[in-house]
Amino acid sequence: xLMVSNEYANITANFAVQRMAETLNSKTATGQWCYRNxxxxxxxxxxxxxxxxxxxxxxxxxxxxxxLFQPTENVTAVIxxxxxxxxxxxxxxxxxLYPNCFVNAEPTAVYHGGMYNTFTMRSHFTxxxxxxxxxxxxxxxGVSPAQSQLFDGKSGYWNPRTYSHxxxxxxxxxxxxxxxRIPERVVHAKGGGAHGEFVVTNDISRFTKAKxxxxxxxxxxxxARFSTVGGNLGSADTAVDPHxxxxxxxxxxxxYDLVGNNIEVFPIRDPMLFSDLNRSRKxxxxxxxxxxxxxxxxxxxxxxxxFHALQIFSDIGRAHGFRRMNGSSVHAFKFVNSxxxxxxxxxxxxxxxQAPALTFQxxxxxxxxxxxxxxxxxxxxxxxxxxxxxxxxxxxxxxxQAQSYPRNPFDITxxxxxxxxxxxxxxxxxxxxxxxxYFAEVEQAAFAVSNLVPGIEPSPDRMMHGRLLxxxxxxxxRLGTNFPQLPINSPIVEVNSYIRDGKACYGDNGGGSPNYWxxxxxxHQADPGVAHVSFSVSGVxxxxxxxxxxxxxxRWFLERxxxxxxRQRMLEAIAxxxxxxxxxxxxxxxxxxxxxxxxxxGDAVSxxxxxxxxxxxKSYKK
Numbered sequence: 275x276l277m278v279s280n281e282y283a284n285i286t287a288n289f290a291v292q293r294m295a296e297t298l299n300s301k302t303a304t305g306q307w308c309y310r311n312x313x314x315x316x317x318x319x320x321x322x323x324x325x326x327x328x329x330x331x332x333x334x335x336x337x338x339x340x341x342l343f344q345p346t347e348n349v350t351a352v353i354x355x356x357x358x359x360x361x362x363x364x365x366x367x368x369x370x371l372y373p374n375c376f377v378n379a380e381p382t383a384v385y386h387g388g389m390y391n392t393f394t395m396r397s398h399f400t401x402x403x404x405x406x407x408x409x410x411x412x413x414x415x416g417v418s419p420a421q422s423q424l425f426d427g428k429s430g431y432w433n434p435r436t437y438s439h440x441x442x443x444x445x446x447x448x449x450x451x452x453x454x455r456i457p458e459r460v461v462h463a464k465g466g467g468a469h470g471e472f473v474v475t476n477d478i479s480r481f482t483k484a485k486x487x488x489x490x491x492x493x494x495x496x497x498a499r500f501s502t503v504g505g506n507l508g509s510a511d512t513a514v515d516p517h518x519x520x521x522x523x524x525x526x527x528x529x530y531d532l533v534g535n536n537i538e539v540f541p542i543r544d545p546m547l548f549s550d551l552n553r554s555r556k557x558x559x560x561x562x563x564x565x566x567x568x569x570x571x572x573x574x575x576x577x578x579x580x581f582h583a584l585q586i587f588s589d590i591g592r593a594h595g596f597r598r599m600n601g602s603s604v605h606a607f608k609f610v611n612s613x614x615x616x617x618x619x620x621x622x623x624x625x626x627x628q629a630p631a632l633t634f635q636x637x638x639x640x641x642x643x644x645x646x647x648x649x650x651x652x653x654x655x656x657x658x659x660x661x662x663x664x665x666x667x668x669x670x671x672x673x674x675q676a677q678s679y680p681r682n683p684f685d686i687t688x689x690x691x692x693x694x695x696x697x698x699x700x701x702x703x704x705x706x707x708x709x710x711x712y713f714a715e716v717e718q719a720a721f722a723v724s725n726l727v728p729g730i731e732p733s734p735d736r737m738m739h740g741r742l743l744x745x746x747x748x749x750x751x752r753l754g755t756n757f758p759q760l761p762i763n764s765p766i767v768e769v770n771s772y773i774r775d776g777k778a779c780y781g782d783n784g785g786g787s788p789n790y791w792x793x794x795x796x797x798h799q800a801d802p803g804v805a806h807v808s809f810s811v812s813g814v815x816x817x818x819x820x821x822x823x824x825x826x827x828x829r830w831f832l833e834r835x836x837x838x839x840x841r842q843r844m845l846e847a848i849a850x851x852x853x854x855x856x857x858x859x860x861x862x863x864x865x866x867x868x869x870x871x872x873x874x875x876g877d878a879v880s881x882x883x884x885x886x887x888x889x890x891x892k893s894y895k896k
Contacts (some may be wrong), residue, residue, distance in 0.1 A: 284510040408718075444719030456717070457752045461517045461552050465501030466596060466649035468656055470705035472496050472523060472666070478700060481617050481670065482609040485651045486525040487700060495524045497717050497762065498705055500596035500652070503535075504555035510641035511648035512632065514851055515555070516586060519601030519623060520721040521703065524766045527804075531725035532621060533745065537590060538602035539827075540686040541579035545740025546817070551579075566854040574862040577870065578687040581828040588849040589631035589840050595651040597662035597705075598627045604686050605723070605738045606671070608731040610807050618683070618733055619672040622688055622697060623664045634847035658710045663704040667697035681822055684735040688827045719762045720749035728804040734811075754778050770798040827870050832875065845878055847884035852879075 305314055305467040310398045472486070479488040486494045501518035502509060517536040542551050554572035573579050585591055593599035601623030609619045632640070640647045655662055669690050676683045683690070709715035722745040723738060732738055749757045755776035757763055774789045788797040836844065850861055860883065869876030 291340070301729045306407070366573060369718045399850070458507050459501075460748060461503050461750065462501040462520075463507050464505050464511070465499050465518065465716065466652050467497060467499035467709060467719060468652060468705040469707040469709070469715075470661075470703055472521075472701055472703045474701040475665075476699050476701070478668070478698070479611065479618070481611055481668075482729040483612045484525075484609075484727050485527055486523050486530060486727070487729075495766070496703060497522045497524075497715070497719060498703070499716060499721065500599065500648070504552060508645075510645035511596075512592075512637040512640040512645075513638075514586060514591075514847075516582075517596070517599060519599065519767070522719065522721060522725075522763075523727075525727055526767055527727040528765045528767060528769075529725050529763070530727045530730065531721045531723065532603060533599050533723050533741075534603045534605075534621070534623075536593065536599045536601055537582060537585045538604060538620075538622065538689050539585065540583050540604055540737065541573070541582040542576060543682075543685050543687050543737055544817070544819070545737050545744075547576070548737075548740060566851055567856045567859050569805045570852060570855045570863050573858050574859060574866045577824045577866055580825065580867045580871070581689075581831065583686060583848075584828060584831060584844065586786070587634075587851070588836060588844045592632040592634065592637055592847075593625075594632055596648045597652050597655055598625050598629045600625055601664070605735050605741075606684055606690075606733045608807075609670075610729055610731060614807055616673055616807060616809070618673070618676055620669045620695075621700075622667045622669065623703075624667060626663045626665065626702075633843065634850055638850075650799040652705075652710055656705060656748050660703050663702055665702055666700045668700050669695040669697060671695055681826070682820065684733055686735060686736075686737050687824070691827075691830065714760075715762045717751060717755075718760050720753060720757045720760070722746045722749060731806050756780060772798065828871055832871065845882040846886075848879060849882040852883055853886040853890055 463632050473489060474490055474492040477488055477490050482488075486492065498521045499518070501520075502511060502513060502515045503518060504515050505513055518533065518534075519536055520533045542548065554568045557563060558568060573583055592599070603621040606618045607618050609617050644650065652662070669692070671679075671683060671690065681688060723741040723748050724743075726732070732742060753760065756779050758765075758769070759778075759780040772784075772789060772791050774784055788795050791797060810858060832841065852863060855863070864876055864880055864883075868879045
């Protein structure tokens with residue numbers, strides 16, 4: 275005979291009761307729980323009591339009996355269901371899990387009042403697993419689990435595993451674990467997000483028929499995601515990188531995704547270069563290390579990226595966290611009102627949380643001490659009910675202004691100066707709820723430039739046209755063709771379309787209605803009221819760059835927007851990053867990107883670069 279201590283039995287019983295209490299729904303969780311240990315002697319022929327448990331009416335008790343001492347006996351399991359008790363005296367019912375897997379378990383006593391139920395088990399060790407209401411589906415196949423989460427199914431301390439008995443083999447659990455990861459975003463992989471609300475403060479129905487922007491006080495639920503661009507899921511929030519600023523509006527006309535960045539310009543205007551741009555800012559294919567030579571080598575080959583580079587290294591690119599970061603649509607959209615009139619619009623977010631920008635030294639330190647600083651700061655702020663907010667502004671350009679503009683107004687390597695195209699307040703976004711589950715709500719959130727609503731249409735911006743395809747396609751690759759049906763991506767209105775089937779179709783898949791168009795059987799009809807407006811084009815269609823001065827807006831930025839102290843911080847940040855590139859690339863960057871702005875600015879960058887290199891060499895020698 276082997277004696278098991280009361281202390282051990284109490285621990286096991288406590289754990290079992292705790293696990294059962296956690297799995298009960300709110301209706302049954304109010305019942306009282308207790309347990310009692312009595313005969314704890316373990317012997318091959320001993321019948322013993324182990325637990326007495328308060329059984330809520332209609333609950334299911336899962337019991338697994340593991341024979342630890344006789345290798346010839348199978349590990350066994352049984353389900354007993356308690357129905358309508360205490361009205362029925364004989365309330366124990368036996369259910370077979372498997373044909374060869376049954377243990378005798380009959381109730382030996384029912385105490386008056388129906389509170390306690392005592393079982394005797396012909397076994398050497400009995401462990402309670404879970405308690406669920408009997409209507410609860412407890413796994414993804416709708417099968418009640420018999421496998422124990424506490425024991426590994428040994429038939430003896432020196433005997434091989436007997437997982438194949440009583441359904442104990444952990445196939446499902448391990449197989450699911452092997453498939454937990456999905457492809458991370460190829461850009462914007464690292465980020466954080468939150469739920470909130472957008473409220474209109476200025477009616478702009480004269481410019482657009484988009485309902486979410488019409489009517490002062492109009493409220494629209496939204497979800498915002500902030501991110502870095504080039505880094506992977508484990509990268510640092512404060513690395514030298516633009517940051518994503520994407521907002522999904524759940525409107526009565528469907529979802530509108532405003533997918534932008536913290537910087538109002540972009541490094542390129544040709545969508546054919548999008549993959550090249552992003553590869554240059556990822557890891558070296560040979561060393562698998564971050565490589566500043568790659569970063570700057572792309573910049574020196576595309577002079578139009580200079581303006582974007584300066585903004586990254588300015589205070590604009592080093593905001594003190596996601597909630598203190600401004601945002602921009604980057605692209606111009608075509609706003610259409612109810613009469614069909616057109617105006618072009620850019621949208622700008624302005625953070626209402628004021629704080630000085632990080633210095634590049636602080637940003638570098640945070641990469642090591644707290645690489646999740648931005649994500650943590652956003653989460654903690656909302657958790658402490660310090661809800662961050664942003665004002666949304668629009669800049670408007672008429673068709674006539676666009677036609678007479680001296681440069682391409684849809685070139686996203688340039689900005690619209692605020693003194694020429696003033697900011698018009700539109701509304702306020704407040705983030706007031708953290709995600710309950712990061713994977714379900716942040717990782718699976720899918721943003722796409724093509725998610726538009728009536729009244730907002732694409733402009734002639736060719737970079738936008740590339741993103742109209744690429745962003746939707748990226749989500750199909752990551753999440754599957756039915757990613758819009760995931761709760762975080764699902765609109766608040768019914769979706770009527772002819773898109774059917776595919777992996778993980780979550781809804782009724784259109785039911786029995788026709789899956790083709792046109793049809794004669796009452797299928798969905800197109801709404802002519804949401805058709806895009808037509809516009810005229812002329813000229814030669816080709817892939818080319820119009821020769822223009824690439825540095826006009828860059829000079830204005832340095833002259834009008836950057837203070838002397840801010841300029842010095844920018845020069846130091848550029849030098850700190852550029853010093854790690856190869857010397858020949860450094861020389862080409864100075865020649866192709868900085869001296870064309872002005873001789874004075876090129877000299878300033880060169881001098882700061884030489885200083886940074888000397889300081890780095892001194893530190894290396896030490």
